[in-house]
Amino acid sequence: MEKKSVSSASSKGSSGKAVGLVIPSDLIAEDLKKTARKGTGFMGLQKKLFGNENKKEKKEVKALTEAKVNNTRTLAMVLKSERELLSANKEQELEIDKLRLMLEDKNREVEKLKDLCLKQREEIRSLKNSILFPDAMNSQLQELLQQQGSELKQAKQLIPTLQRQVTSLTGQLQCFAEDLAEVKADKYARAHIQYHSSSPGTPTYDHEETANSLEFSSCDGATPG
Structure with missing residues (x-):
């Protein structure tokens, strides 16, 4: 009897302990939801x-x-x-x-x-x-004709004076040419004399040649241009 009571007590204690450790599923689901x-x-x-x-x-x-x-x-x-x-x-x-x-x-x-x-x-x-x-035009033309006529008269009067001046100038030029020819001849003769006096062994030129040359130069200078 004592064994039965002990076993029953032990079984009761163990079942009580097992019942105290059981966790409901609702709590677990709520906890999981919270963690999630x-x-x-x-x-x-x-x-x-x-x-x-x-x-x-x-x-x-x-x-x-x-x-x-x-x-x-x-x-x-x-x-x-x-x-x-x-x-x-x-x-x-x-x-x-x-x-x-x-x-x-x-x-x-x-x-x-x-x-x-x-x-x-x-x-x-x-x-x-x-x-x-x-009338005015005719007078102007007449004035022009008169001017031209007076100029023509003056030209006719000037022409002979100009001709005389030209002839006098040509004469003067001819005189100048003759004087120049004489100067050239004199200079040439002096040079010729000095040359012959300095070199007596050289052959003498004929005086006719010098005279001819002088005449030729004087003729060239006397010809009017």
Whole structure:
């Protein structure tokens, strides 16, 4: 009987102990949910901290690339427009040069036409004066004829005086030529005499040759030009 009571007591104690250690499944599920919530919260915090920075960096890189692309596009457009403007400027300069040459030609033609108009105006005035005032024109013509006649008379009077002056000048020139020939002959004779006196062994020239040479030189100088 005692053994039974002991065994029963021991069995009761063991069953009581076993019943005290049993954990309900609801508590375990709640604990797991809490731990999962904590883990997800930590991961969400990491994503919030580092994910936002990555997004900012990506946005900045994207903005920089877009800005570079836009800058290259605008630069290409500017260069293209500048080339077009340069070519247009060259064409306009050529057209301006052509127009300038045409303008110069037109100005020359205008000047020629002005000269023609002035000449025609003078001719018209002279014709008007001759038609309206024939006496005045006749008087002017008579004055011109009188002037020409007086000049002709003066020329006729001057011609003989000029002829006389020419003849006197030719005579003077002839005298000068004769004097020059005499001087040359005298100089030649003196040189000839000095030469023969300094060299007695040399053959003497005939005096007729010297006389002939003197006469020839005097004739050359006496011939009037």
